Amino acid sequence: xxxxxxxxxxxxxxxxxxxxxxxxxxxxxxxxxxxxxxxxxxxxxxxxxxxxxxxxxxxxxxxxxx
Numbered sequence: 001x002x003x004x005x006x007x008x009x010x011x012x013x014x015x016x017x018x019x020x021x022x023x024x025x026x027x028x029x030x031x032x033x034x035x036x037x038x039x040x041x042x043x044x045x046x047x048x049x050x051x052x053x054x055x056x057x058x059x060x061x062x063x064x065x066x
Contacts, residue, residue: 010062011036012055016044023048036062 011031018025025044032040036057044053 009035010064012042012057012061016053016055018046018049018051019053020051021046021049025051025053038062 009031012027014027016025016027017023023046025046028043028045036042038057038059038061040057042055042057042061044055045051046053
């Protein structure tokens with residue numbers, strides 16, 4: 001379980017688990033200037049196997065947990 005950072009605007013997580021090797025895949029680049037929107041592409045790179053993951057942002061990624 002990840003804990004939401006109250007200072008970070010809603011969007012895809014900064015780190016995900018790599019589907020191939022189980023390592024940590026980090027979000028590349030910065031948030032769009034106008035913020036994340038459903039349908040945006042979030043690009044990740046795994047620090048272990050170096051695989052790249054392109055994931056589409058959905059509404060769940062934009063919700064703020066209370």
